[in-house]
Amino acid sequence: MAPKSFETTPKARPGDRVAVISPAFAAPAVSLTLHEQAMRRLTEATGLIPVEYPTTRQLGASAEARAADVTAAFADPSIKAVLATIGGDDQLTVIPHIDTAVLAANPKPFLGYSDNTNLHNLLWNLGVPSFYGGSTQVHLGPGPHLDDIHVRSLRAALLDGGTLDLTEPGESEDFGWPWDDPRSLTEFGNRETTEPWTWGGPDKAVSGPTWGGCIEVIDQIAIAGRMPDNADLDGAILMLETSEETPSADEVKRWVRALGERGTLSSVAGVLVARPPVSDLHSPVPPALERARLRKAQRDAIIEQVTTYNPNAVICVGVPFGHTRPQWIVPHGGTIALDGAHRIVTADYEH
Structure with a gap:
């Protein structure tokens, strides 16, 4: 049988807006300073402008509220990609509240790992490719600088394409x-x-x-x-x-x-x-x-x-x-x- 086919997700360009959401755990609420450093580094590394949503920094947000942020980020034509702040342990409960028709009609790159496997799987079943990895709170915010392989693959996923x-x-x-x-x-x-x-x-x-x-x-x-x-x-x-x-x-x-x-x-x-x-x-x-x-x-x-x-x-x-x-x-x-x-x-x- 032929492999499953997937949509093409357009690449962003410097100056474009990207969503930064917390569809699992709202890690920015634990350290806003680290989160804000991550946001600055994201722009420095890519030229992209991060846009936060109502639950990005909200601990204990309901599954429905987090799902609404996912749907809104995909629905907004000015948002060229969607990045998760981190994983968590209950995204399984968020998935049923996401408007899958919106995601299918508006394919765009999604980056995340761990509990975000749930959202990756949802997109995969819709024929929308994504990118596994890229926690802003773990890989962009901490440390003296960004790791080279992370920046290279981040830019490839969001901007440059190509093979590595x-x-x-x-x-x-x-x-x-x-x-x-x-x-x-x-x-x-x-x-x-x-x-x-x-x-x-x-x-x-x-x-x-x-x-x-x-x-x-x-x-x-x-x-x-x-x-x-x-x-x-x-x-x-x-x-x-x-x-x-x-x-x-x-x-x-x-x-x-x-x-x-x-x-x-x-x-x-x-x-x-x-x-x-x-x-x-x-x-x-x-x-x-x-x-x-x-x-x-x-x-x-x-x-x-x-x-x-x-x-x-x-x-x-x-x-x-x-x-x-x-x-x-x-x-x-x-x-x-x-x-x-x-x-x-x-x-x-x-x-």
Whole structure:
């Protein structure tokens, strides 16, 4: 069968307006200073003008109010893209209140990750591509400057289009300073040297439209009955990542195994897996050897399950997208190519 087809989302130009919304958690309310630094940096990096909505800074906003902001941002022809401030844990309840006809009739780039997997999935089912990644509160506001790979993919998603080979920046942090700590404005978190990506499956090249996101959210999407049909995932590239809640390798194994039993794994041509966080802000950081062991355990569990259900799938594990920094923003519904022979990942930002 032919892969699912997608609309083309027009690119913005410097001086255009973009929506900055909080369809899950209103992170700006925790640190307005950090949020305002993110807004300045967004304009400096892209020339785009951020426009906030009623719930962007509003903690505890209802699902209906947040959905209204999503609908309004897509409905406004002067808004050329929509950016989420961060993820959260209840966007599943927002989705039923969004006017899907408005989103389908007004395709434009949406950027976000984590709990925003819900909105990405909604857009995907409507044939509207988006971009997985790009939290203003995590990747634009904190630290002494923006990471190069984040700026390159941010501009590609919003302005420039084109294709980029995804590369390893060589360092990574699971989290930064707490947002209410002044150091969050000027310092990165604890960064460590990264390891090479791991490849599995056959030494061949595959490409296709991407679908996926945070696997803990995919679990909720599946239970809610909102998953794509397997036929629409034929030849796709499945993207998987885990959150700062650091699920165990056994939990990840069960989720991926369930995707196998559902038929999702046998449908896709390849699987792209993010470097997972293995420490969190509220617990002691495990020693380096333990962090490496935790990442390896998750990697091995995913490769084992994917190859069990689809030995022809090309697999790449360790790419910095999702819950990590530096972070690539990657196409969701757009095309990613996995070249297992030459160990190259290429992302197409034209959509």
